[in-house]
Amino acid sequence: MNDSTEHPLHETLLHDALHAHVRENGGHAAAPYLVGLADGALQVARRRQRLARAGVGIAAAAVVATAWVAIADGATQHAHVVQPAAGGAGNTEKAALISILPVTSSTEHACTRGGGGYTVHASATHPAFCVHADRARGMTDVRVTSAKAEKSTIDGTWQVEVTLSPADRTRFATLTGSIAAAPSPRNGFAIVIDGKLWGNPFVTSSITGGRLEIVGAFVGDLTSASAHDLALRLDPGR
The missing domain is CATH 3.30.1360 (Gyrase A; domain 2)
Known part of the structure; x- marks a missing residue:
């Protein structure tokens, strides 16, 4: 299965953009936060996509964690990472052995x-x-x-x-x-x-x-x- 079916386009673009920024500005103080945001978005996207493929709805509302990060040119952007709320439905796929x-x-x-x-x-x-x-x-x-x-x-x-x-x-x-x-x-x-x-x-x-x-x-x-x-x-x- 290719990446386009593994996670939604929005999270893919966010992940790639943040990681590209970190590579270009590796010494910037915000780099660790950018990496964490990118990885978190991608992981959540994969989990949500697996739930969708299994026909399982997310019972609880999702909460949005927003972090402010300073980028190299001095501008400020929002980076949004969506995390499932506690008590959400679990994944019905079997774990790998x-x-x-x-x-x-x-x-x-x-x-x-x-x-x-x-x-x-x-x-x-x-x-x-x-x-x-x-x-x-x-x-x-x-x-x-x-x-x-x-x-x-x-x-x-x-x-x-x-x-x-x-x-x-x-x-x-x-x-x-x-x-x-x-x-x-x-x-x-x-x-x-x-x-x-x-x-x-x-x-x-x-x-x-x-x-x-x-x-x-x-x-x-x-x-x-x-x-x-x-x-x-x-x-x-x-």
Whole structure:
């Protein structure tokens, strides 16, 4: 499905215009507010469009949050972000599922056709590589209890933090504990969503907190838009 059906034109134009302004005036003090407004408008538009496709009406009235931002030429404009009111109708679409699979091999080339594995295509910064994982030993079709997009406090890159249910938290701790002492790359696990590799982290000990961060195949792969979109797809409360 293309972007024109994912969110209304107004929010698309607002998102693109605000992000373009931030790129052109990156050092301006209002830049963080512009980015937040753009991302919020786009996220709300996606949610509203999903509700419309599912035939679900929004029961409660929407509230409008208005922020004043100073732009580079000294003029002042209004930027409007519409947020659903508390108690609005929920999304009836099912949230996407995650599979967490222990890695068996990782090689620097695309996977061969019919050979299984998950291909990460080459980019300007890294070669293509193929990851094979063991579904029999892994956690398949896991529904998380929450998902949120956020910026790393360490390097400022975007990531999606997901929280597992108590039962899956125990399974995850057992899985990560079982691979922690293995040699690389078998001390890593593949995060697979909709048949695509979204992460390949390595562990040195059991992870008992029930939380994991999705950063993409490589740190820095996610943008603000892609992180928020992924979090919306995974969050059962969307």
